[in-house]
Amino acid sequence: MSSTLQERIAEVSRRIERACVKGGRDTRDVKIIAVTKYVSLETTSAVLASGLRDIGENRWQNAESKWEALGSQGIWHFIGHLQTNKVKDIIGKFQYIHSLDRLSLARELHRKAEVAGLDVNVLLQVNISGEETKFGLNPDGVPDFLQEISKFDRLKVIGLMTMAPHEEDPEFTRPVFRGLRELRDKLNGLGLTAEPMTELSMGMSNDFEVAIEEGATWVRLGTVLVGHEEES
Numbered sequence: 579m580s581s582t583l584q585e586r587i588a589e590v591s592r593r594i595e596r597a598c599v600k601g602g603r604d605t606r607d608v609k610i611i612a613v614t615k616y617v618s619l620e621t622t623s624a625v626l627a628s629g630l631r632d633i634g635e636n637r638w639q640n641a642e643s644k645w646e647a648l649g650s651q652g653i654w655h656f657i658g659h660l661q662t663n664k665v666k667d668i669i670g671k672f673q674y675i676h677s678l679d680r681l682s683l684a685r686e687l688h689r690k691a692e693v694a695g696l697d698v699n700v701l702l703q704v705n706i707s708g709e710e711t712k713f714g715l716n717p718d719g720v721p722d723f724l725q726e727i728s729k730f731d732r733l734k735v736i737g738l739m740t741m742a743p744h745e746e747d748p749e750f751t752r753p754v755f756r757g758l759r760e761l762r763d764k765l766n767g768l769g770l771t772a773e774p775m776t777e778l779s780m781g782m783s784n785d786f787e788v789a790i791e792e793g794a795t796w797v798r799l800g801t802v803l804v805g806h807e808e809e810s
């Protein structure tokens with residue numbers, strides 16, 4: 579990529595501002611997670627030095643060396659599919675888990691958090707688009723799921739996350755993002771969580787502006803923001 583990190587951050591910030599104007603959103607309600615899964619420790623360090631604080635990784639295997647070096651400097655978000663046997667590696671290291679999608683994972687997160695004496699912030703991953711290749715809870719099953727996990731009092735359910743299908747025209751992703759917002763509002767109306775859910779983690783490089791117009795509070799940006807480096 580020819581532009582510098584600073585230039586890309588500035589350009590993304592301008593685009594976020596424009597989307598906020600269009601969607602009637604307050605820019606302070608939209609936070610950037612810099613997804614560093616495609617980039618090196620050096621680039622991740624530069625991202626933190628540039629003032630971005632929230633770092634997203636989708637596999638512990640990729641994140642480990644970065645976390646060991648930079649863990650205390652950022653706020654770490656686990657955004658990928660989480661295997662139950664990997665919970666022990668990430669508990670206490672990632673402040674937010676965006677991919678809670680099944681009961682066995684909730685049980686293990688609660689158990690490990692209990693042992694560590696911690697609370698864990700979680701978002702439920704919901705498969706709004708219904709694509710078979712996507713992880714996530716079926717939207718209709720979320721009320722029952724929330725009821726089942728309410729006994730796991732170490733888990734603080736703060737919001738919902740989804741991934742939209744890749745579309746050439748991001749406009750086509752709008753119903754997915756709108757669906758997640760409407761689901762959150764409906765669930766809050768049912769009062770199934772200790773506190774109303776505030777967060778919507780949705781929107782990636784290709785579609786973040788549409789996601790913001792539809793209510794995203796966290797956009798997860800890799801390629802457009804921090805770049806995509808070749809494997810070395």
Ligand SMILES: *Cc1c(COP(=O)(O)O)cnc(C)c1O
Nearest residue numbers: 613636657782783798799800801
């Ligand atoms: C990789 C990834 C992203 C960022 O992808 P880009 O298209 O590069 O912005 C966002 N969310 C999740 C869950 C990811 O795995």
